[in-house]
Amino acid sequence: MNYIKTAAMITFCIFIPPLGWYLMHKYSTFDRRTNVILAGACLAFFVYANMSAGNLAIFGGQNSIGQGISPEIFREKFNAAAQKTRASNLNLTIEEPFTVDGKNFSHEFAPELKLVGTVSDDGFISELKIFAAPKNQDESFQTLNVLGLLIATLNPELDAEDRGEVLRDLRMLKNVSTEENYDWTTERRGVKYSVHTEAGKSTFTATLR
8 A cells, every 4th residue: 555655646746746745745654865856856857848848938948939949940830839729720831941041031821911030140030020911801810810820939838818918918909900000019038029000011020039
């Protein structure tokens, strides 16, 4: 029976550390030094496993992915975000690898919806722009989906509600297809998002810091 309790205690330490630590404190038959070593080993495994899976925002594990991201890695992460949110069904994935012309690369989602990226001297992306001029509700919906995927790629720690909050901060949910002129800025974990809209055309910019 003690072996079963010990196995259960270690299992909880690995997968649900707080509960495992509580059980260890209450029921462990090991001495204090052994408990500390076991708890530390289990915590290290828990952190490593979750960072590898992209579930923890620790030491940049799921912090702003924009810090040191190449165009090709961005494309892979963007497509992964599209698959996760099922936006791939809307034909919003970037199938072809980017061709960097000088310091710029681009992709056209639609005639009035284009992504343009700027690469710094170290080969990493420094800025991404979405140029949009939606003329109807469907095109506005497509624009918002692309913006949401861009945010999900650069800030993977944000859930759908948090991504929507970024768009609300930029007044994009209300004004994406209007003729109103405005400029708004917000920031999330090292990524500065801004929008400039004039005469029905919007430029959405993500600056990676």
